[in-house]
Amino acid sequence: MHTDTSPTLLITGGAGFIGSHLATELLQHGYRVRILDNLTPRVHGPERQRPRHLDRRVEVVVGDVRDPHRLREALDGIDSVIHLAAVVGERSSMYQIEKYMSVNTSGTAVLLEALLDHPVKRLVVASSSAVYGEGLYCSYNGAIYPKIRRSPGQVAKGDWEPRSPDGEVIYPLPTPEAKEASPLSIYAVSKHDQEEMCRVIGESYGIPTTILRLFSVYGPHQGYANPYSGMLTEYTFRLLQGLSVHLFEDGYQQRDFVSVYDVARAFRLALESPRAGGETFNIGSGRPHTFWTVADRLMAITGRQDLSPEITGAGRVGDIRHCIADISRAREALGYEPEVSLEAGLLDLVAWIKADIAERRMVPASLKVPASSRLRV
Ligand SMILES: NC(=O)c1ccc[n+]([C@@H]2O[C@H](COP(=O)([O-])OP(=O)(O)OC[C@H]3O[C@@H](n4cnc5c(N)ncnc54)[C@H](O)[C@@H]3O)[C@@H](O)[C@H]2O)c1
8 A cells, every 4th residue: 555664553533632643743753644533523523524733644534433344444554553532521421321332442342353353563542540530549657548439428528638448638649550440430431441452452462552541631732612621721711711710629639731742752652662562551741730720820821810710619420639640650661751841831732722713713614624534645
């Protein structure tokens, strides 16, 4: 199919937020890139067009990862696969159970069956920190708590911090890959399924398989206009519209926000590292930040310090309190090092959303290109 000898990669879900950045990263490092994506309306809007920011050199196969025929077509001539296609977001997974399990779990099953007939050199899978549920905690005296869950009664009382079985408040620690999975949403269950299925098939059939557990990824091209996007895009969008952000609970929850540029590089390193096969890695920034901190920084960057956050004082079903990444394994085995600071990443995010809002208002409808079933560009 190809005349040059560059490795050709297939990214499932490659038209999405992370996939489009990853495609750019891989093209810049000499790979040929094909994606398989059904351009789902939830992410791409009702017109389901090829995203304009997706590099023109990317070959697009429009199709569903659950369609074995389309998948086989997409795998033709492929050396390695990066599996990103998924329905994303925890809250809606709690009522769209069949949809999440169908796309994420069954979709992965169909992909793995196709790989049995089309062996690849490497399979890299996007998992999520959601598989941990709550992160790792310790008590004041140093006792470790790997499997903590706040009861609905505790959250309803506004008693936000997790407690040991003795009722003592406990403190978050960086969470290593060895912490046992404890999914608290259907999305997390489906990501854990993906991990286990890929691990078992990879080991059984000798496909070097790497799982990347991504923490809270943010950056340009994350869909800020849909309710399933990341919270930083949502906060920024609200502030730019003159609306204050809503902080659930008391706003002191901690997360690890990682730039999509660092995540894209982590995927490439996982693909290239001889030590990555059969391994699972956390991919984060390694730095915890509270929701308050990021809201405060975004208010400063957007010049909207007048819009004080609204503290809801309410918890939400399935929300965790803290989960922060221990990235020492990825550092050591992949040579992964986060390069984008939160400040630089937020400046970039705000600049992109501002420009995107301005551009969307200007693009004439005649410039929109319909998606064909298979585009070669
Ligand atoms: N964004 C994050 O913070 C984050 C965190 C942890 C893990 N992840 C994982 O990273 C991966 C990519 O996430 P993202 O943020 O880019 O999401 P996204 O929604 O922007 O991209 C997902 C892509 O998959 C496509 N897709 C959905 N269903 C499909 C199907 N049935 N067949 C083919 N394509 C389909 C969508 O059209 C979309 O282009 C997902 O597996 C997600 O679970 C993301």
